[in-house]
Amino acid sequence: MLQQYQRIMVAVDGSSEAELAFKKAVNVAQRNDSELVLAHVIDTRAFQTVSSFDGMLAEQATEMAKQTLKDYEDYARKHQVTSIKTLIEYGSPKPIIAKQLPEEHQIDLIMIGATGLNAVERIFIGSVSEYVIRHAGCDVLVVRTDLHNQLPAKDAKSE
Template sequence: MEQQYSKIMVAVDGSNEAELAFRKAVNVAKRNQAELLLAHVIDTRAFQTVSSFDNVLAEQATDMAKQTLDDYEAEAKKDGVEHISKVIEYGAPKVMIANQIPENNQIDLIMLGATGLNAVERLFIGSVSEYVIRNAGCDVLIVRTDLDNKIPEEEE
């Protein structure tokens, strides 16, 4: 029996790596006739560095996330994905992407773009993709290449 995924989550943040993951997630969702969950996590730790927390910053981040997800949703529909849902969460992206969002949404495949952190950055902050690989309760696919399985030129 062939493996079928029924609910695929792709984490998107507007980066080039997330764009590659999104493109492949659309194809996998179509092949599996699966629901595609577009997820964006607003890292609340970024607001902790602001001396006086400003609700305007949080609202702006949320508005930008909504627009990003709406754009991805329109593109996925145009490309033929029939079942699409969206979620915006707040907190630590690693934990949200690896655990909370998949558990709350019965995800059976997580697709992520490979991060561009160097060795020193990984040592101190760790990469989201590394954390998700180690902690997710479902399959994880880290996307490094475009739809032709080629590394995009700016990353070579």
């Protein structure tokens, strides 16, 4: 029996890796006639280090996230995805993407971009992708390639 995903969540953060995951998620959602959930998590820990934090940074981050999600939603609609939900959350991205959102929205597939962290960075902070793979209660697809299953130009050169 062919697996049909009902709700596909893609975590987007404006990075090129997230863009690859988003475009593939649009294709999978279209083929499965699935709901596409676009999630952006604003990492509030970054604001805790700013001593003069007065709400402006969070407001700017929220406005940028809203515009990014609107652009992604427009792209998905142009590619015949009819059911789209956009979410902006605040907090630590790892547990929100891996557990909270999938449980709240009955997600059965998470699509996420591979990170560009090097080995030393992963040791100290860990990647969101790695955390999601280990802790999510649903299928996770880590996207590394474009729509033609080719590595992006910068990655292809480094190998």
